[in-house]
Amino acid sequence: xxxxxxxxxxxxxxxxxxxxGGLALAVLSLPSESPGLSAQVEAAMxxxxxxxxxxxxxxxxxxxxxxxxxxxxxxxxxxVWSLAEGSPFADRRxxxxxxxxxxxxxxxxxMVAGYLLWAGSASSGGAFQAGTVLGAAGVVLTLTGWRLPxxxxxxxxxxxxxxxxxxxxxxxxxxxxxxxxxxxYPLEWSGALILLIEAIASLSIGATLAALxxxxxxxxxx
Amino acid sequence: MDTAVLIQSGLTAPILxxxxxxxxxxxxxxxxxxxxxxxxxxxxxxxxxxxxxxxADGPQRLAVGGWGAPLGVxxxxxxxxxxxxxxxxxxxxxxxxxxxxxxxxTPARGQAFWPLWLLLLTALNALFLSADIFNxxxxxxxxxxxxxxxxxxxxxxxxxxxxxxxxxxSLLGSLAYLLGVALLYHAYGTVDIALLAERIDAEPAxxxxxxxxxxxxxxxxxxxxxxxxxxxxxxxxxxxxxxALSALVVKGSFYLLVRFWVELFGEIAGxxxxxxxLLGAAxxxxxxxxALVQTRLKLLIAYSTVxxxxxxxxxxxxxxxxxxxAWSGVLYLALSHALAKAAMFxxxxxxxxxxxxxxxxxxxxxxxxxxxxxxxxALAGVSIMGLPPxxxxxxxxxxxxxxxxxxxxGWAIVIILGGVLAxxxxxKVVGYAFTQSENxxxxxxxxxxxxxxxxxxxxxxxxxxxxxxxxxxxxxxGNPFRIRTELAAP
Numbered sequence: 001x002x003x004x005x006x007x008x009x010x011x012x013x014x015x016x017x018x019x020x021g022g023l024a025l026a027v028l029s030l031p032s033e034s035p036g037l038s039a040q041v042e043a044a045m046x047x048x049x050x051x052x053x054x055x056x057x058x059x060x061x062x063x064x065x066x067x068x069x070x071x072x073x074x075x076x077x078x079x080v081w082s083l084a085e086g087s088p089f090a091d092r093r094x095x096x097x098x099x100x101x102x103x104x105x106x107x108x109x110x111m112v113a114g115y116l117l118w119a120g121s122a123s124s125g126g127a128f129q130a131g132t133v134l135g136a137a138g139v140v141l142t143l144t145g146w147r148l149p150x151x152x153x154x155x156x157x158x159x160x161x162x163x164x165x166x167x168x169x170x171x172x173x174x175x176x177x178x179x180x181x182x183x184x185y186p187l188e189w190s191g192a193l194i195l196l197i198e199a200i201a202s203l204s205i206g207a208t209l210a211a212l213x214x215x216x217x218x219x220x221x222x
Numbered sequence: 223m224d225t226a227v228l229i230q231s232g233l234t235a236p237i238l239x240x241x242x243x244x245x246x247x248x249x250x251x252x253x254x255x256x257x258x259x260x261x262x263x264x265x266x267x268x269x270x271x272x273x274x275x276x277x278a279d280g281p282q283r284l285a286v287g288g289w290g291a292p293l294g295v296x297x298x299x300x301x302x303x304x305x306x307x308x309x310x311x312x313x314x315x316x317x318x319x320x321x322x323x324x325x326x327x328t329p330a331r332g333q334a335f336w337p338l339w340l341l342l343l344t345a346l347n348a349l350f351l352s353a354d355i356f357n358x359x360x361x362x363x364x365x366x367x368x369x370x371x372x373x374x375x376x377x378x379x380x381x382x383x384x385x386x387x388x389x390x391x392s393l394l395g396s397l398a399y400l401l402g403v404a405l406l407y408h409a410y411g412t413v414d415i416a417l418l419a420e421r422i423d424a425e426p427a428x429x430x431x432x433x434x435x436x437x438x439x440x441x442x443x444x445x446x447x448x449x450x451x452x453x454x455x456x457x458x459x460x461x462x463x464x465x466a467l468s469a470l471v472v473k474g475s476f477y478l479l480v481r482f483w484v485e486l487f488g489e490i491a492g493x494x495x496x497x498x499x500l501l502g503a504a505x506x507x508x509x510x511x512x513a514l515v516q517t518r519l520k521l522l523i524a525y526s527t528v529x530x531x532x533x534x535x536x537x538x539x540x541x542x543x544x545x546x547x548a549w550s551g552v553l554y555l556a557l558s559h560a561l562a563k564a565a566m567f568x569x570x571x572x573x574x575x576x577x578x579x580x581x582x583x584x585x586x587x588x589x590x591x592x593x594x595x596x597x598x599x600a601l602a603g604v605s606i607m608g609l610p611p612x613x614x615x616x617x618x619x620x621x622x623x624x625x626x627x628x629x630x631x632g633w634a635i636v637i638i639l640g641g642v643l644a645x646x647x648x649x650k651v652v653g654y655a656f657t658q659s660e661n662x663x664x665x666x667x668x669x670x671x672x673x674x675x676x677x678x679x680x681x682x683x684x685x686x687x688x689x690x691x692x693x694x695x696x697x698x699x700g701n702p703f704r705i706r707t708e709l710a711a712p
Contacts, residue, residue, distance in 0.1 A: 022430060022433070023430055023434075025430075026405065026427050026429065026430030026431075027405070027427075027430075029426040029427055030405070030408055030409055030427050034407075034408045034409075034411065035411045036407075036408075036411055037292055040293055041293065044289070044293060060287065061287065061289050061293045062293075062294065062295055062356075062357075063286075064287060064294075064295045064357065065356065065357055065360055068348065068357070068360040068361065068364060069360060071241065071344070071364055072363050072364055072367065074248075075338070075341050078248060078334075078337045078338055078341070078371065079338065079367060082335075082338060082371055082374070082375050083371075083374055083375075155250065158248060158249045159249050161248070162248055162249055165241070165245060166242075166245055169238060169242065175288075176228060176231060180224075180227065181227055181230065181285065181287070181288055182234045182238075182286060182287075183287040183288075184286075184288030184289075
């Protein structure tokens, strides 16, 4: 290694150490107890139609953020599909063990996802957790050689993939008929509308995650 | 339905129109191109509809979800946001028309392009309208990810390497930004910009947040010396994508730097303004010299972007003494650079399709064979150099005037020197367009739309120099730069 390169490395190390030191200093200077917004969230819970604060923040107070985060997920899939030509998973026969177990697991996982979704309104859980379990079920099925029927692999699959974001936008537009701004759900419908959004969202999140695992667009076979 | 609320909700249209368009283009792949064109045309209409309202009633604030800050997310539009939205919609329409013609021969690539491109527009518009630093993080994520995916769609080793580097840089920038957001939220208990502006104080947490967020955004804006990722990414992408990256995407993070500077960090920053200005000056000189020595047209244009971004950062030191004039100047430069640089990259795309290469030395009398494209390049060059009458001239003039009235000769010399260097690299290209090459090549036809769109954008960049008073009046709506008029009054 040349002298110049070594000096460069030392300079870089010095720079990183001083950045880290500065950040550590800033973090240590913060008060250990932050007021945050939890008191205001508590006070406003009665107007949300759900009883769990995390669900209220994700779907009601900052529903717009959540909508954009679902767009990020869809965008990740659109990006992968723009790169990959067809899925690398060719048809394969699973072993007996995997075959039997997946028959047992898959329905169970769908049930767990449904429970997580329902539990989200009152305790921890909700669309993202349910969607993740659904996605995992999709991965297990993919590994055991199951494929989406070719008739469903085109636009019906893509419709499911976008349905989470689409339903979120449309439900938000319903507010306009009640004289409220976008995404301001009317109070008596709030709980039901949030459940509707979450149900569709978990389906589309699950489908997106499973499709990401699959790689390319399923209708295009390599 | 409540009409007032309905009109107020119009502020969400610039976000929702391209978003819904993206979803439709993703599902109905066969019709992706017409869906995309319609969405972008509707987007332009939606943005234009906002203008009279803004002029009549001043800045608009909309509490999405009805909660309002600090619990909810607010959208906010003033003159600055509307100017950026207009720029995005106009340049976006041009790029869309070009892309529709460009991808006609390769439908699979076009079908991949449209959803990503419409999501990129969604992210930009959401970014220009947001008043919430966490919401802005999500928009930055969508913006970065869609820009990376668009860079890669052309395929090939160059584009994939460029896109990969772009992805890593973009993620690093986002993470630094997010860390800053976490610090600010912990210290001040809110993520709303207006509330933060009331609470922020000169203390270590605020300084650290400023450093992290500014560094992340400077990385995404490609300010010298953090520009290393820009030339390979911008030069290897497909022509409409290069145009979008250089004209629009880097302006998104620059807009945030300006916003945060004015609202949050300007008061506590100390000497950082001079540092930003010095980096800008270095970018102007380094970018221009690099542009001058390039042998490939797209790399030349990409390095020219590095230099022009440098100009935008001169406002930070100059605004200290001259206020709105410096900010108006760089805003004018940003808008006309968007038009001119989009035109240049589209012309480069035309030349690439025409000759199969973009080697400057082998342009081979292209001025006789693609006169419209070369005219577009020359007109865009006029604005980039800053010759009158063009938007680039007005912007540089305002910057120069604010430097001279303060007697700050150093900045003035950099501004002029950058213009001279820009003239040199533009004329280098134009010169080779007239000469005969030693390696003549087989020419491919270029669709007329692709030529006319580039020409129209270049003409618009020049026209920006003729309609000066309206844009300048638009920038002042809602006093986005927080100029204290009562101090200036006698």
